[in-house]
Amino acid sequence: xxxxxxxxxxxxxxxxxxxxxxxxxxxxxxxxxxxxxxxxxxxxxxxxxxxxxxxxxxxxxxxxxxxxxxxxxxxxxxxxxxxxxxxxxxxxxxxxxxxxxxxxxxxxxxxx
Amino acid sequence: xxxxxxxxxxxxxxxxxxxxxxxxxxxxxxxxxxxxxxxxxxxxxxxxxxxxxxxxxxxxxxxxxxxxxxxxxxxxxxxxxxxxxxxxxxxxxxxxxxxxxxxxxxxxxxxxxxxxxxxxxxxxx
Numbered sequence: 001x002x003x004x005x006x007x008x009x010x011x012x013x014x015x016x017x018x019x020x021x022x023x024x025x026x027x028x029x030x031x032x033x034x035x036x037x038x039x040x041x042x043x044x045x046x047x048x049x050x051x052x053x054x055x056x057x058x059x060x061x062x063x064x065x066x067x068x069x070x071x072x073x074x075x076x077x078x079x080x081x082x083x084x085x086x087x088x089x090x091x092x093x094x095x096x097x098x099x100x101x102x103x104x105x106x107x108x109x110x111x112x
Numbered sequence: 113x114x115x116x117x118x119x120x121x122x123x124x125x126x127x128x129x130x131x132x133x134x135x136x137x138x139x140x141x142x143x144x145x146x147x148x149x150x151x152x153x154x155x156x157x158x159x160x161x162x163x164x165x166x167x168x169x170x171x172x173x174x175x176x177x178x179x180x181x182x183x184x185x186x187x188x189x190x191x192x193x194x195x196x197x198x199x200x201x202x203x204x205x206x207x208x209x210x211x212x213x214x215x216x217x218x219x220x221x222x223x224x225x226x227x228x229x230x231x232x233x234x235x236x237x
Contacts, residue, residue, distance in 0.1 A: 037217070041224065048229060048230050103160075106158065106159075
């Protein structure tokens, strides 16, 4: 199985400041079709996860443009340019390049 | 818009069968452009993909090895829903269970894009 490792596991951030979450996979996530199936989920307290970004850097419709994704191969990053109160929650990276689909352990974003 | 509505018991006895259903609105379980998944979440295991069903001229299933001997995911085209059955449960199967849509790789959007509300399932006598 592909292991997804996120850092940090907890990120206290001041409102209005940037935040960054790293995700590393144990194998390359480049699929034989040339795409990289790495996506990011946000889980607010008490809610199901929500898809934010797919294929490394594509924001789902309705996701604020302060969220951005980047990376390639085995190293990926989610950035929030200016953290707002509604961004509090846990963020997960997930891969769908190879079965079984796997998830990172989650990064908890909290306000200082 | 697409919505998934889960139903099923929240308490299951050890050794018995966990059964959940996910009703789809705004899409079709027989869609050629999506797969229908079950994912669970627990403090000890995090998010864990369990399996999927999808239609591409015929029905296919894929299951995680960790549960392959105990799991069945079935589509129900008459009710536009799909179900999860997990046999011989133990307390380690206690988790929040989600049904989730994932568009096919060729779709414009890819990833687990639509989630059910979640069902807390406790395995206990």
